[in-house]
Amino acid sequence: MQLDALVDESNLEFTSFLKNPISENMPFQFYYYLGLRKITVGGKKVKIPYELLKLEPSGNGGCIIEFGTTFIFMEKEIFDRVAEKFEAQVRLKREKGIEERGGLRPCYDVAKECEKLTLP
Numbered sequence: 001m002q003l004d005a006l007v008d009e010s011n012l013e014f015t016s017f018l019k020n021p022i023s024e025n026m027p028f029q030f031y032y033y034l035g036l037r038k039i040t041v042g043g044k045k046v047k048i049p050y051e052l053l054k055l056e057p058s059g060n061g062g063c064i065i066e067f068g069t070t071f072i073f074m075e076k077e078i079f080d081r082v083a084e085k086f087e088a089q090v091r092l093k094r095e096k097g098i099e100e101r102g103g104l105r106p107c108y109d110v111a112k113e114c115e116k117l118t119l120p
Helices: 076-089 096-102
Strands: 032-034 039-041 044-046 063-065
Touching: 039 076, 044 076
Parallel strands: none
Antiparallel strands: 032 063, 039 044
């Protein structure tokens, strides 16, 4: 990626994308990957073993960065820990019915809070 010339790059920190090390014929060769060291939610570290986050020579692990979608896929063990940390910081009513129908979670009723909504 290249930043617009109007962006101040003096305080920019970045991580290079990784190429999936598995066969060129695999469908995952077209995704961008990041090797992760930790995940934080609202500035609080989520306890996840490093082995689940790093991109292995087999092509497993790491994090796929997909710019064409509005949601992210994570290994269940990682997702459960991230969701737990997120839910602990959000003081809104969960919409369990919406979650059951849509298959995504966590979902919240933000209608009454939209003017002052703050998320981690």
